[in-house]
Amino acid sequence: MISGLSSDKVHSCFVPLIENGDRVMGSSRRILGTLGLLSCLTLSVNAQTAGAAAPAPKELPRIPFTQRYQSVQHGGLVRASNSGISCRKEQSPQAEPCGEVKKGAAGVNSDFEMFYSEVDKDPDTYNSTRAELKVPQGAKVSYARLYWGGNLRVGEQKPPEDDGRVLVAEPGGAYKEVLADTVMGHRTDAGSDAYQASADVTPLVRKGGAGMWTVAQLNIAMGHSEVGAWGGWTLVVAYEHPQEPVRRISLWDGFESLAARAGDGTVEIEGLDAPPGSAGRVGVVGYDGDRGTLGDSLTVTADSGRRVSLSDGENPFNDVMNSTITEFGDQSFVRQPEHMNNLGYDADVFDLSPALSDGARSLNFRFTGESQGHFLGVLFVQTDARR
DSSP: OEEOOTTTTOEEOOOOSOOSSSOOOTTOOOOOOOOOOOSSEEEOTTOOOTTOOOOOOOEESOEEEEEEEEEEEEEEEEEEEEESEEEEEEOSTTOOOHHHHHTTOOBOGGGEEEEEOBOSOOTTOSOEEEEEEOOOTTOEEEEEEEEEEEESBSSSBOOGGGTTEEEEEOTTOOOEEEEOOSOEEEEEOSSOEEEEEEEEOHHHHHHHOSEEEEEEOOOOOOBOOSSOOOEEEEEEEEEEOTTSOEEEEEEEEEEEEEOTTSOOEEEEEEEEEEOTTOOEEEEEEEESOOBTOOOBEEEEEETTOOEEEOOBTTBOTTBOOSSOOOBTTBOOSOEESOOSOOSSEEEEEEEOGGGGTTOEEEEEEEEEOOTTOEEEEEEEEEEEOOO
8 A cells, every 4th residue: 555645644556466566457558658749838747947858757557646736625626538539440350330339339449540639730740639618607716737648659650759759739828838747657568568648737727717628739549450549538627616626636647557257456445524414525547448358347435334336327337448438428528520439448437425425434436447458647536525
């Protein structure tokens, strides 16, 4: 178990999944790539002096989940997400038509030739996608973090040196270069090359506010291979608002692989003070989960009581990492493009309230892997707190 905050006894841990040196996955399609950058303003997330070169963040094949941010305040959490790549042409005889898969039909990225999504009409970017960030009117952004990642080796091999930067444009604004400011997950094997990077973008989001955010130059590879192409981004934002309930908001991140029959992964939160009947939500970002490939699940146990399955109409209990970007089973914000099957990228928010019916001092989240395996990168939780 890895200690987080001391005063609130918040702990997070992620159980190792394969204990024989290099954790091998049945289908490791993990390759998140960086971003070949152009011009623009530079947002120095490392608080460096002007003109100083940013040191490349360290990379590790496995990063246990640890707490990144926590606060108890009037307010909550919102997020914006999108995938950066989608299907262009079927490569497998059994594959559903690409157009139907984008609308939500079952399909896996290894059955298609995959190509970048591009919405900005800028000839200097090779991928760009948008998503709406719904910060409530009158709210103050207290913390914001951008996560991105994907597969670097498919029909092409992207240079991992570019993993730690992306281009970001606030609503109505120009692109700014954002550099990773923390240890990055980066794991290679015979078939794939996967990564996740992240950066504190609080000043940028405070300035840009609500609206359509654009992220470009995700370093991910296109083409076709047996492990497939995938990648995307998620912006997680904590905010304060005097008219909203007092809530405990928490953000964890790591880079962990999950495979069927290789043991479960857990993240445990202690020191909660959620009264009976509390409302709550939990968000998860995962990579290379396949729609229609069963075996992956997410459950939560409050105070060592009954275990509750976290699922909904778009995320079945045995296929939670199914390439969707939803909130309580719905698409709650605008995305461009707005595919239902994101072919290897998940960013879902689930209703946590059933697990809080009797209140909670602790929550234990347990993840299981699908038969072909996937990666977990982010967990964020919001629960009511006593006034």
